[in-house]
Amino acid sequence: MASALLEDIKYLGIQPVKVVSISSDLPMLYEQAEKLIRQGNAFVCFCSQEKMRELRHEGFGCSCRNDDTKRNLDEWKKVLGKNYKEGEAVLRLKGDMSSPNHVMRDPVLFRVTYKEHYLQGAKYCVWPLYDFANSVEDGTMGITHVMRSSEFGTMRIELQDRIKDLLKLPRQTIIQYGRFNVRGAVTQGREIRKLMETGAIKSWDDPQLVTIKALRRRGIQPETFWELAIEVGLSPTETNFDWQMISAFNRKVLDPKCSRYFYVENPQKATVKGAPQRKVELKLHPDAPERGSRQFFVSDAFYLSKKDLDAISKLKGASLVRLMDCLNFKKSDSGFVFDSVEYERYRMSGSTIIHWLPADDKSLLSVKVLMPDGSTSKGLAESATAGLKAGEIVQFARFGFCRLESKNEHAKELSFIYCHN
Ligand SMILES: [Zn+2]
Structure with a gap:
């Protein structure tokens, strides 16, 4: 998990100066704990959880908090030496049992656990709780500002400041933020x-x-x-x-x-009667001519998406439909009929511009796009997409931005994931 988190952070462009794992700092944390015991500010407690819950609720200290320093030091060594079972002993801060902030009522600093640690194995059986570990780490590392989720609560800031004060460690500016x-x-x-x-x-x-x-x-x-x-x-x-x-x-x-390409989802063949055979050249990005272009050889046979064909079938009148950067056609009783190639003609009386692929092109690629709802869009993409590398993001005209996840060169098949429109 820790390395997954680091990967995320690095993706955002944040380079950690140092990555600290509490599990490798345990000897130092034990030392700081001993300091508190010597000061008389921490004690080993043998009371049950239930009893302590009740005492803390009522605001009374347990009898262990009166043990002298020598006995506490001896017991602490026995705790570290694996002489107690889980739940039998904890190290508590001698807090303030009458504090309105219940967090301050003799909170646990360390507890015994024999669960194997993923880095340290069974080497240690005494582990610090979050507040102690964080106070000491932040204080000893020279941290000035701490940013953390407000789910953490404000009551624990008082406890952490108390621990830092007792150990003569600097306090930090704490900035808490919501989810x-x-x-x-x-x-x-x-x-x-x-x-x-x-x-x-x-x-x-x-x-x-x-x-x-x-x-x-x-x-x-x-x-x-x-x-x-x-x-x-x-x-x-x-x-x-x-x-x-x-x-x-x-x-x-x-x-x-991102360069732009044509991807026709759910492709259907359509004929535009009278469309001339010619070469059509399209820029990879309309505002960046230096990026180059790609060429299509077109005749009267096209692939159009089913969605576009359905929409065209509902169009009324003789308005022009434009195949993007290619030609204009009209609907007639006998099907689609070529009208012109000029955009100007379309601009005067056109109703919709759609993208397309030449149906005679044998080098079109099969494409799958994983959509945000978990479904998959399937279709064909122009041959120029064959040169894309995994990880590249393209804009499929009238569909959206998609990131290439993998390609199967043999089967001429590309797998994308949808980014957004
Ligand atoms: Zn106790």
């Missing part, structure tokens, strides 16, 4: 795990999710995350925003750098 929620998306780790168990979601990078992994897979650029963070700000309350906001930022980043 970011994308409306309509599952963002809670708990819910995601549940959906994975049922098989509705296959992995953490499933396109139905808005995890960094899923967004990265879809082609959401690192710059977009920065833009969003600046736009949303560090509000202590939860922030809800729409997917449209993510896609708007990302489109601005992608649009100038």
Whole structure:
């Protein structure tokens, strides 16, 4: 998990100065604990959880807090030496049992656990709780500002400051912020795990999710995350925003750098009677001629998407339909009839522009696009897409931005994931 998190951070362009694992700092943390015991500010407690819950609720200390320093030091060594079972002993801060902030009422700093650690194995049986570990790590590492989720609560800041003060460690400026929620998306780790168990979601990078992994897979650029963070700000309350906001930022980043191609979803053959045989040249990006172009050899046979054909069949009158950057045609009783090639003619009396592929072209590629709802769009793409590399993002005209996930050169088949329109 830790390395997965690091990968996410690196994708966003953040290079950690140092990565610290608490499990490799245990000897130092034990030393700091001993310091507290010597000061008389921490004690080993043998009371049951139930008893302590009650005492803390009522505001009374247990009898262990009166043990002298020598006995506490001896017991602490025995705890570290694996002489106690889980739940038999804990190290507590001698806090303030009458504090209105219950967190301050003799909280546990360390507890015994014999669960094997993924890095340390069975080497240690005494592990610090979050507040102690964080206070000491932040204090000893020279951290000045701490940013963390407001789910953490403000009551624990008092406890962490207390621990730092007792150990003469510097306090930090704490900035807490609320969760970011994308409306309509599952963002809670708990819910995601549940959906994975049922098989509705296959992995953490499933396109139905808005995890960094899923967004990265879809082609959401690192710059977009920065833009969003600046736009949303560090509000202590939860922030809800729409997917449209993510896609708007990302489109601005992608649009100038992605080449455009034709992908015809659910392709159907259509004939435009009288269409001349000719060569059509289309730019890879209308605003970047230096990027080059691709050529099509067209006749009267085209592939059009079923959706477009259905829409054309509902058109009334003799208005022109334009095959993008190619020709204009009209509907007639006997089918589609060629009208002209000039865009000007279309501009005067046209109703719709659609994209297309030459049906005689033997080098078209089969394409699959994994959609955000988990479904798959299937169709054909122009031959120029054969040169794309995995990871490249393209804009399919009138369909959307898609990131190439894999290609099967042998079968001339490309698998994309949908980013946004
Ligand atoms: Zn006790």
